[in-house]
Amino acid sequence: MKQLVVATKNAGKVEEFREMLSKYGIQVKSLLDFDEPVENIVEDGETFEDNATIKAEAVSKKFQVPVVADDSGLEIDALQGAPGIYSARYAGEEKNDQKNLEKVLRELKEVSTGKRTARFVCAIAVARPGHATFVKRGTCEGTISEQPSGEEGFGYDPIFIPQHSDRTMAEHTSVEKNSISHRNHAILKIEQWIQDFS
Ligand SMILES: O=c1nc[nH]c2c1ncn2[C@H]1C[C@H](O)[C@@H](COP(=O)(O)OP(=O)(O)OP(=O)(O)O)O1
Ligand SMILES: [Mg+2]
Numbered sequence: 001m002k003q004l005v006v007a008t009k010n011a012g013k014v015e016e017f018r019e020m021l022s023k024y025g026i027q028v029k030s031l032l033d034f035d036e037p038v039e040n041i042v043e044d045g046e047t048f049e050d051n052a053t054i055k056a057e058a059v060s061k062k063f064q065v066p067v068v069a070d071d072s073g074l075e076i077d078a079l080q081g082a083p084g085i086y087s088a089r090y091a092g093e094e095k096n097d098q099k100n101l102e103k104v105l106r107e108l109k110e111v112s113t114g115k116r117t118a119r120f121v122c123a124i125a126v127a128r129p130g131h132a133t134f135v136k137r138g139t140c141e142g143t144i145s146e147q148p149s150g151e152e153g154f155g156y157d158p159i160f161i162p163q164h165s166d167r168t169m170a171e172h173t174s175v176e177k178n179s180i181s182h183r184n185h186a187i188l189k190i191e192q193w194i195q196d197f198s
Helices: 011-024 048-063 084-089 097-107 174-180 182-189 191-197
Strands: 002-006 026-030 067-076 117-127 134-144 160-162
Touching (some): 002 011, 011 026, 011 191, 048 134, 174 182, 182 191
Antiparallel strands (some): 117 134
């Protein structure tokens, strides 16, 4: 099994990368698995792509190995694309998933069903010592529900209903989510590199 470092401290993302990369024979090592703590990386880019690049390059430089990083979030049309790149900290620096989704529901209180369109976005950057970094984007279109529902997944999954479904993402199994998600779509765009790496 070949090991690949995924530069994230988000346990939900780690789990999904593990599941999606296992079929390529890749074992995922995340920032939660290092003995020496990896200091917080400042995500001060202006796009998902910028932030994914910042995270991947910081960790690749530190450990001198190939690194994949994911910067992702939720874009809501009625909120002009918010929370967007600020999704993780939408309700405050402590990064609380529950408070974040409650804030979204509050802000959409007066917005009718037909106008609650949104998408999950995921940019995945691949950084390697001595090579140029590249980044790919995947999206998943959907709408924001009236109330949270479901226990699977993480983040905004309990309030996001993917297109062609009548359930929230948190009411989908991980296998279902991983076949339709923004993260899956971004991974498919770097599949050739993954196959060459593994
Ligand atoms: O599939 C998803 N299902 C639900 N919510 C999601 C998903 N994907 C991203 N999200 C939300 C969670 C978080 O509020 C933000 C990511 O922020 P983002 O900075 O990329 O990740 P993070 O700070 O949690 O971990 P890290 O930077 O260490 O990878 O978007
Ligand atoms: Mg982050």
